[in-house]
Amino acid sequence: MDKQLKDFLNQKCIRIRYLTMDEIGELGVGHAGGSMSMVEALAVLYYKHMNIDPNNPKMEGRDRFVLSKAHAGPALYAALADKGYFPLELLKTLNKPGTSLPSHADMVRTPGVDMTAGSLGQGLSCAVGIALGSKLSGDGAWVHAMIGDGETNEGQIWEAAMYAAHKKLDNMICFTDYNKMQLDGGTEEVSGLEPLADKWKAFGWNVYSVDGHDVEAIDDAVTDAKSKKGRPSMIILNTLKGKGVSFLEAKWMNNHNVNISPEERSIALEELKRGCEQCTRR
Amino acid sequence: MYEAIEMRKVMADWIEAKMEEDEKVVIIDADLARANGTLGIRDKFPERALDVGVAECNMASIGAGLASYGYKPFIFSFCPFVTRRICDQVTISIVYAKQNVKIVGTDPGIAAAFNGGTHMTQEDIGVMRSIPGMVIYEPVDGAQLAQALPQIFSYDGPVYIRLFRKVPAKTYFEREDYQFELFKADVMREGTDVTLFASGIEVKEAIEAAELLTLEGIQAEVINVHTIKPVDRETVVRSVKKTGCAVSCENHNIIGGLGSAIAEVLVQECPVPMEYIGTRDHFSEVGKTDYLVKKYKMDAISIKEAAITCMAKKEG
Numbered sequence: 001m002d003k004q005l006k007d008f009l010n011q012k013c014i015r016i017r018y019l020t021m022d023e024i025g026e027l028g029v030g031h032a033g034g035s036m037s038m039v040e041a042l043a044v045l046y047y048k049h050m051n052i053d054p055n056n057p058k059m060e061g062r063d064r065f066v067l068s069k070a071h072a073g074p075a076l077y078a079a080l081a082d083k084g085y086f087p088l089e090l091l092k093t094l095n096k097p098g099t100s101l102p103s104h105a106d107m108v109r110t111p112g113v114d115m116t117a118g119s120l121g122q123g124l125s126c127a128v129g130i131a132l133g134s135k136l137s138g139d140g141a142w143v144h145a146m147i148g149d150g151e152t153n154e155g156q157i158w159e160a161a162m163y164a165a166h167k168k169l170d171n172m173i174c175f176t177d178y179n180k181m182q183l184d185g186g187t188e189e190v191s192g193l194e195p196l197a198d199k200w201k202a203f204g205w206n207v208y209s210v211d212g213h214d215v216e217a218i219d220d221a222v223t224d225a226k227s228k229k230g231r232p233s234m235i236i237l238n239t240l241k242g243k244g245v246s247f248l249e250a251k252w253m254n255n256h257n258v259n260i261s262p263e264e265r266s267i268a269l270e271e272l273k274r275g276c277e278q279c280t281r282r
Numbered sequence: 283m284y285e286a287i288e289m290r291k292v293m294a295d296w297i298e299a300k301m302e303e304d305e306k307v308v309i310i311d312a313d314l315a316r317a318n319g320t321l322g323i324r325d326k327f328p329e330r331a332l333d334v335g336v337a338e339c340n341m342a343s344i345g346a347g348l349a350s351y352g353y354k355p356f357i358f359s360f361c362p363f364v365t366r367r368i369c370d371q372v373t374i375s376i377v378y379a380k381q382n383v384k385i386v387g388t389d390p391g392i393a394a395a396f397n398g399g400t401h402m403t404q405e406d407i408g409v410m411r412s413i414p415g416m417v418i419y420e421p422v423d424g425a426q427l428a429q430a431l432p433q434i435f436s437y438d439g440p441v442y443i444r445l446f447r448k449v450p451a452k453t454y455f456e457r458e459d460y461q462f463e464l465f466k467a468d469v470m471r472e473g474t475d476v477t478l479f480a481s482g483i484e485v486k487e488a489i490e491a492a493e494l495l496t497l498e499g500i501q502a503e504v505i506n507v508h509t510i511k512p513v514d515r516e517t518v519v520r521s522v523k524k525t526g527c528a529v530s531c532e533n534h535n536i537i538g539g540l541g542s543a544i545a546e547v548l549v550q551e552c553p554v555p556m557e558y559i560g561t562r563d564h565f566s567e568v569g570k571t572d573y574l575v576k577k578y579k580m581d582a583i584s585i586k587e588a589a590i591t592c593m594a595k596k597e598g
Contacts (some may be wrong), residue, residue: 062361064349075532108378114350115346115379116378116379117374117375118374119371119374121342122339122343122370122371124343125339125343125344125347125371125375126343126347127347128340128343128344128348129343129344129346129349129350129351130347130348130351131347132344132347132348133351133352136308136329136330137351137352155339156343158341158557159334159340161335162335163335163340208386208464231365
């Protein structure tokens with residue numbers, strides 16, 4: 001990856017994080033931890049890989065993104081707003097009366113959201129359906145899905161895993177946001193996932209395990225996945241819950257759904273601004 | 283001709299013809315294609331007749347994904363496995379996400395017969411009826427089903443088809459003048475003294491009960507409520523205003539099903555004495571359907587007695 005692209009993507013990460021913290025801060029509470037941990041993957045997909053048109057959100061044959069861990073909606077909305085799917089101002093309505101931005105991603109209400117999810121475990125199966133649809137229509141679209149590590153406890157994830165491999169859905173590139181924390185504790189404490197990569201391999205997937213905060217590593221994995229035939233791909237993103245804001249990172253063990261006071265909002269926005277002044281302009 | 287044809291065959295033949303005509307139609311089975319009569323379709327349409335294996339949750343959400351891509355999926359399993367087992371996937375992936383997936387369940391209520399209690403549904407209508415916007419249709423015979431399917435297909439939204447899959451005990455709707463209308467209950471027999479509201483296999487029992495009541499000088503009106511949700515309020519109220527009392531007859535728990543749907547309308551629009559025929563808040567034992575119909579007092583004689591009880595309350 002050339003330096004210019006890398007700088008650009010990293011700046012987009014700061015911008016998505018800035019908008020996300022502003023959005024959650026406006027409401028005062030939200031799923032900050034898991035929104036912040038998947039930002040690099042969003043940046044790589046939305047600013048480099050995906051064939052999409054924000055002016056035509058339902059464009060036929062577009063690439064899709066299913067946020068199966070849909071409680072991280074605030075980060076997706078930040079990326080979509082920055083891409084121009086809807087005005088930045090809308091971000092301030094998150095979860096407020098009459099909003100089109102419910103914190104769990106909702107395709108009926110929000111332009112650019114490709115699938116409704118939120119009840120964990122279902123989005124990956126929906127993505128399998130979408131990938132089958134693309135194969136049937138022969139439009140060559142790429143289908144992406146983001147699942148959570150806690151979500152991986154769900155049996156339906158493995159139903160989807162089995163069937164995607166069975167149907168040789170090599171147009172599917174999925175991500176696990178492996179921040180190692182779920183609501184009730186560490187993923188290894190609650191219902192251990194390890195060896196996670198081996199599990200996906202055993203299910204017939206093409207598997208990568210990368211630093212989920214390294215845009216270049218993610219981009220390399222996505223690019224490689226696109227060259228693989230006959231298998232769906234899983235990119236395990238090793239991430240930190242709350243990444244990018246020091247006080248959130250410090251409580252990575254308990255930042256799933258947190259109150260953000262006006263002071264904390266300012267502290268977070270200031271810190272992100274120091275990382276990239278121009279990224280934080282409205 | 284329908285008196286000798288299994289309802290699953292009517293369903294499978296129709297969907298196969300539809301797949302021929304419309305390349306967006308897909309079916310998904312969950313390892314019950316052999317039971318549901320859809321197995322042969324994959325020979326003709328190997329890419330659009332999917333089988334996810336014994337994974338009903340996956341089936342529902344995959345259906346939603348395909349629908350979001352412009353396909354028109356029909357998903358199939360036994361009634362319990364497309365309702366109570368996957369209530370959340372149906373609710374969120376399909377209905378909440380506004381995805382046009384048709385849901386076909388077979389062997390409703392006690393019709394699961396030798397598969398027994400685990401495969402019987404006393405609750406599927408209750409489960410599906412309380413999902414906002416869900417439509418529920420239960421056919422009486424193949425002739426009605428054949429008319430219903432094109433209308434269900436044209437309806438843009440999820441519909442639960444509660445399908446008795448074998449040959450029905452009797453066929454009523456194979457006549458030239460019959461015009462099926464989704465959402466519109468069928469008055470099968472007119473009467474003035476009591477209304478019998480019936481669905482599915484209970485239609486036969488209700489018609490026979492009406493015949494028994496005639497012998498006692500009682501004129502029962504029989505209405506087939508094939509669309510259980512949304513229930514046809516107009517027809518329900520019009521009939522009961524005339525007869526003054528009602529008996530609901532369903533192959534389901536008397537809590538949460540057709541009886542509850544009728545009672546909800548009557549309490550608001552026209553409160554009258556009412557009796558309920560169906561399973562009475564218990565699970566079902568294994569056994570032949572005709573044995574269970576009698577055992578659980580869902581037969582014509584029990585309906586007749588309920589009608590007389592109901593009429594006595596009206597007069598008292």
